[in-house]
Amino acid sequence: MSAVIENHHDDHHHGPAKGLTRWLYTTNHKDIGTLYLWFSFAMFLIGGAMAMIIRAELFQPGMQIVEPEFYNQMITLHGLIMIFGGVMPAFVGLANWLVPMMIGAPDMALPRMNNLSFWILPFAFFILLSSLFMEGGAPNFGWTFYAPLSTTYAPPSVTFFIFSVHIMGASSIMGAINVIVTIMNMRAPGMDLMKMPLFVWSWLITAYLLIAVMPVLAGAVTMMLMDIHFGTSFFNAAGGGDPVLFQHIFWFFGHPEVYIMILPAFGIVSHIIETFSRKQLFGYSSMVWAMLSIAILSFVVWAHHMFTVGMPLAAELFFMWATMLIAVPTGVKVFNWIATMFRGSITFETPMLFACAFVVLFTLGGFSGLMLAITPADFQYHDTYFVVAHFHYVLVPGAIFSIMAAVYYWIPKWSGNMYDERLGKLHFWLSFIGVNVTFFPQHFIGLAGMPRRYPDYALQFADWNMVSTVGAFLFGISQVFFLFIVIKTVMGGKKATDQVWEGARGLEWTVASPAPYHTFGTPPKVD
């Protein structure tokens, strides 16, 4: 009997299984983290290719490359794939890799569910992408899938879209439950809540947001399904329903969703700025409270996405002020990052460059968000390219730059190899220039009145659209370059030390590089 137990014990310390089944059956948080990250990279490139089609069509006024129907499918799938396939799985992947190592836990709390939550994702996106080849084409109603465009006037493939959103939601919910249970129950002895690394804090809050709003998204698409197939009239005015109700339900999910996509970025950037400033983070507890305030406020601002639907004045005022209130905790965070850098011994390695660009450009996106929050002004900006510029500024140099920063920062720990610093910096500058050339002109054409989601535009918008397209292709190509850098680093390179970065703190830097397959079998002591 005891021999059996010993054998089992020995197995536990073996490395990963060989071959494809290692990835199919794995319950190891590092393997699943890697799967998530590669999956999100693949989706990032697919969604990016769609963005290239969009920008190529908009290079000049008039219809050149695609049909308007196909253009609508591209904008819809680009949004859905980047949000649900790119940014969110990338953050879940980072959480899988980092949360257990940062809190000194041997693995995630629910490893089998972890496997399931990853492996249903490829099917969700297979279903979504397969709708491109169906009769009537892929979903064409924009990523916000407003009823009745997505119900009464939707292509037949909308049912596949609904099913794929259900699967994505189930995956996110399982991932979120896993993160919360891990953080709440598996911290190393001595690690109080207020001693947790900020990335862990940011993910704890994000996971609660996911738990609260992903079921609401599931409810919204279920109502759509019932309207389309079972004769209900949730969103059909002819049957006593209300299409505006859809917008309320959607944005009740949608606004917390945008913080789901930025809170983990706050955590990542806090770590990187702290490390490369070689100082302790300024205002740790205010950072935690700021994230909590942002998360709570995110539930009472949703209608600022729909100021123009005809709300009573009192509601418009409420949502305007509540939205502007979010600028306060966000301002606290930006101030803390700058104060951390102040009089630090800063070096600008690639992760720090991305983090600094994040602080500047995310703040810029926040400012255009404040402009959009002003109700009377929003009537002018609503559904123009100004909105496109705003949310791409917070998502691309915001969320995506933070993910790239995280990859450069932690890849020596994951792979054991240092990336090529020259190539990393080159990638940063190409991305930085590309993103600004792409999206900054969109502010101008938006303020001048160019509406979003049209494949053609009036002649006066031609010059800036051309500039924007040039920037988009520069940004797109530099991400293929990023793929090359990542593969090169994984294949080999200068060996990384255990601490990797001179100023790095935290439990993940105490284990070997590359991180062994199993870490913290016995919990570390934290004081």
Next chain:
Amino acid sequence: MNNKGKTSVKFLGMTVIAMFFFSFALVPLYNVFCEVTGINGKVFQSENSQEFMAEEGRDVAVQFISSNNERMPWIFQPSNEVMGVVTGKYYNATFYVKNTTNKVMTAQAVPSIAPSNAAAHLKKLECFCFEQQELAPGEEALLPVKFLISNELPKQIKNVILSYTIFDITDYNQENLAHLEMQVEKY
């Protein structure tokens, strides 16, 4: 996994289910909110709206006065001199007219309402003054007017006078009328 972990999983699972049903609860919540605040243009109480209008109505006396332009020989007089009406409802009144001459004549009635601030609230759905009357020698007729006094009639007005003056326009054929209009424009 320890018991604390199982409790967390149960709690989070219940939260997920609760939030799913909450999304459906948003539907009646939204309807109640719209009903209470009266926004969104939804009609919730259509059966009550008629009672609401009837309550607003009040009694007003309408006097009918007729007069002839100086060269008009016809007999022209209201069937009833005064009529009690309720605001917000339609009423019919008639005027008696007779061509007392031995030739075919055409007449046009022009209305006038007193007091002047009642004029905007007296609405004529149908009126003989909208068209011309042509009567053969000795012919007589009852000319109808269908009207309503709206609920917005100022409170202090209890008495409305609707008067008609009848004009002989037999000699004014279309050419003459056009000629007259041109002369008017000159001045």
